[in-house]
Amino acid sequence: xxxxxEHLIACIPRLRRYARALVGDRSxxxxxxxxxxxxxxxxxxxxxxxxxxxAWLFGIMHNLHVDQRRRHAMPTDVFDEAHEPMADAQHEKxxxxxxxxxxxxxxxxxxxxxxxxxxxxxxxxxxxxxTLNLPIGTVMSRLARARQKLRxxxxxxxxxxxLKVVK
Amino acid sequence: MNSMPVTEADLHAYxxxxxxEARHEEIAAYLASHPEELARVNxxxxxxxxxxxxxxxxxxxxxxxxxxxxxxxxxxxxxxHRHGLHTRIAASVLIALAGGIIGWILHGATxxxxxxxxxxxxxxxxxxxxxxxxxxxAVAHLVYTPDAxxxxxxxxxxEEQLVKWLTKRTxxxxxxxxxxxxxxxxxxxxxxxxxxxxxxxxxxxxxxDGRRLTLYVSTDQEANRDTGFRFARQGEVNVFxxxxxxxxxxxxxxxxxxxxxxxxxxxxxxxxxx
Numbered sequence: 001x002x003x004x005x006e007h008l009i010a011c012i013p014r015l016r017r018y019a020r021a022l023v024g025d026r027s028x029x030x031x032x033x034x035x036x037x038x039x040x041x042x043x044x045x046x047x048x049x050x051x052x053x054x055a056w057l058f059g060i061m062h063n064l065h066v067d068q069r070r071r072h073a074m075p076t077d078v079f080d081e082a083h084e085p086m087a088d089a090q091h092e093k094x095x096x097x098x099x100x101x102x103x104x105x106x107x108x109x110x111x112x113x114x115x116x117x118x119x120x121x122x123x124x125x126x127x128x129x130x131t132l133n134l135p136i137g138t139v140m141s142r143l144a145r146a147r148q149k150l151r152x153x154x155x156x157x158x159x160x161x162x163l164k165v166v167k
Numbered sequence: 168m169n170s171m172p173v174t175e176a177d178l179h180a181y182x183x184x185x186x187x188e189a190r191h192e193e194i195a196a197y198l199a200s201h202p203e204e205l206a207r208v209n210x211x212x213x214x215x216x217x218x219x220x221x222x223x224x225x226x227x228x229x230x231x232x233x234x235x236x237x238x239x240x241x242x243x244x245x246x247x248h249r250h251g252l253h254t255r256i257a258a259s260v261l262i263a264l265a266g267g268i269i270g271w272i273l274h275g276a277t278x279x280x281x282x283x284x285x286x287x288x289x290x291x292x293x294x295x296x297x298x299x300x301x302x303x304x305a306v307a308h309l310v311y312t313p314d315a316x317x318x319x320x321x322x323x324x325x326e327e328q329l330v331k332w333l334t335k336r337t338x339x340x341x342x343x344x345x346x347x348x349x350x351x352x353x354x355x356x357x358x359x360x361x362x363x364x365x366x367x368x369x370x371x372x373x374x375x376d377g378r379r380l381t382l383y384v385s386t387d388q389e390a391n392r393d394t395g396f397r398f399a400r401q402g403e404v405n406v407f408x409x410x411x412x413x414x415x416x417x418x419x420x421x422x423x424x425x426x427x428x429x430x431x432x433x434x435x436x437x438x439x440x441x
Contacts, residue, residue: 009235016234017225021218034234041238100217118183119215120222122424125180140176147179151210 004044011054012037014121015061021116022065024105032068036061055123059131062113069109096154103153111146114139173197178204182211184425191425212423220403227402298399301408304383304417305401307359307369312379319355319371329356333368339386339414343370344437349430350374361387378422382434385415396431398424407431411438 015036019029040047040057047056104112117123117131125143129136173194180186181194198205311318321329326343333341336358343353351372361367370382391410399406405427408417416438418431 005238008238009230012230012234013226013228016228016230017222020225021222030231030234034237037234038237097217097221100214101221104218115214116218119218122183124185140179143179144175147182147211147214150214151207154210154214 004047005041007053008037008040008044008057011057014054015057018058018116018120019061021104021120022109022113024101032061032064035064039064052127054121055127055131058117058121058123059133062132065109065113099154100150103150106153107146107149111142111149114142115146115150118143178208179211182208182215184423216403216421216423223400223402226400300383300385300388300410300415301397301399301406301417302401303359303367303385304369304381304408304419305399305404305406307383308381308404308406308419309402311357311369311371312381318379320357322355323353326353333358336366337368337384337386338365341368341384344382344434346372346380346430346433349433351380351430354379359383361385378420380418380420380422380427380430383415383417383419385417386413388415389413391415396428396435398428409435 012033015033016030019032019036020026023029023032036057040060043060047053104115107115113132114128117128118125123131125139126136128134129139132139171190171193177186177190177194181191181198184191186194198208321332323329330342333356341356343356346352351374354371354373356368356370358366359369365387367386368384370384372380372382388410393412394408394410396407396409399408403421404419405422405424406417406419407427408415410416416434418427418434420427420430
C-alpha cells in the first residue's frame with residue numbers, strides 16, 4: 001500500500017504538466033490533478049498491478065475532464081497570466097511560444113489531449129488509444145488534425161488536406 | 168526502392184521518433200525528395216519541442232501540498248483540504264525560487280524532483296547517484312552551451328592539447344568521440360568540478376545549425392554498477408547516460424530523443440572500441 005502511494009505521488013509532476021497544458025489555467029489544472037489523485041487513490045483496487053499506473057491515471061484525468069467539459073457549457077480554458085518567466089529566451093522565441101500556446105487553446109479538447117499525450121508524455125499511439133478508450137484510427141486522425149490546425153494557426157495560412165497515401 | 172507506401176501515420180511516427188530504424192531511413196529518403204512534406208514534418212517536430220519547452224518547467228515546480236494531501240489512509244477530509252490550495256500554490260512559487268538556489272548549492276547531491284528518469288529500472292544500486300550524474304550533466308549543458316563567447320576552455324583547433332590536458336587532469340584517457348558523420352563537430356572541452364574531488368570533463372559538439380550537444384565524462388563512478396542506457400530529461404534537455412566501470416557518461420542535448428539516442432549509440436560504440 002505504501003509502495004502504491006509512493007508510486008502515485010511520483011506520477012504527480014507529470015499529471016500536473018499535462019493538466020497545465022490541457023486546461024491552461026494553473027489553479028484549475030491543479031484542481032484537476034487533485035481530483036485525479038484522489039479518485040485514483042480511492043479506486044486503487046481497480047488498478048491492475050504491474051500495468052502502467054501513469055497511463056491509468058491519465059485515463060482517470062481524461063474522464064474527469066470530460067465530465068467537467070459537460071458540466072460547463074462554457075469552455076473552462078482560461079489564460080494563465082502569471083506565466084513562469086522564460087529566462088534568457090529571445091523575444092522572438094517568447095512570441096512564438098505565446099502563439100503556440102494560444103493555438104493550442106483553440107484546438108478542440110479531444111484533439112488537444114491526444115497531441116499532448118503524444119508530444120509531452122511521449123506515449124505510444126496504442127497506449128493513447130487504450131488510455132482514452134478510442135480506436136487507434138481515431139487517435140491517428142485526431143493527431144493529424146491537431147497538428148495540421150496548429151501549424152495553420154502558427155503560420156497564419158489556410159489548412160490543406162493531409163496526406164493520405166502516396167508513392 | 169520497393170518499400171511500403173508512405174502514409175500519414177508514417178509521417179507522424181517519424182515526427183515522434185517511434186519508427187524502426189529501417190522504416191525511419193525510408194521515410195527520411197522519401198522526405199528528401201518531397202520538400203513540402205519535409206516542411207510539414209519539421210513544423211510538427213517544432214510543435215513537439217515547443218510544447219515541451221512551454222510545459223516541461225511544470226515538472227520542476229514543487230507539488231502544492233494540497234494535491235497529495237488526500238491520499239492518506241483517511242479520506243474523510245477529502246473536501247476540507249481543497250480550501251486553501253490556491254494560497255499554497257502562491258507560496259509554492261516562492262519555494263520554487265528558493266529551491267532553485269538551494270539546488271545550485273547542493274549541486275547534484277540529491278536527485279532533483281523535476282528530473283524524469285526513464286528506461287532501465289531505477290531499482291539498482293545507488294540509483295540516486297546514477298541519476299545525479301544525469302542531473303550534473305544537464306546543468307553543465309545548460310550553463311555552457313548558451314555561452315557564445317567562451318563555451319569551452321580549449322577549442323577543437325587545439326585538439327591534441329585538449330586531450331593531453333584533460334587526460335592529465337582526470338587521470339584517464341580523454342579522447343573525444345568523432346561525431347562528424349552525424350553532423351556534429353567538436354567545439355572543444357572543459358574541466359568541471361566532480362563530486363569526489365576528481366574533475367569531470369565536458370566535450371561540446373555543434374551541428375551546422377549551431378545546435379549543441381555535450382558529452383559529460385565522470386571518472387569517479389566506482390561505487391555504481393554498470394548500467395545500460397538510461398534516459399532522463401531536465402527542462403528541455405534530453406540526457407542519455409550510462410555507467411561503464413569507473414566511468415560515467417552523459418550525452419545531453421535539446422534535440423529530439425530519437426536523434427539523441429542514435430548519437431549516444433555511436434558514442435558508446437566508439438568508446439568501447441578503444
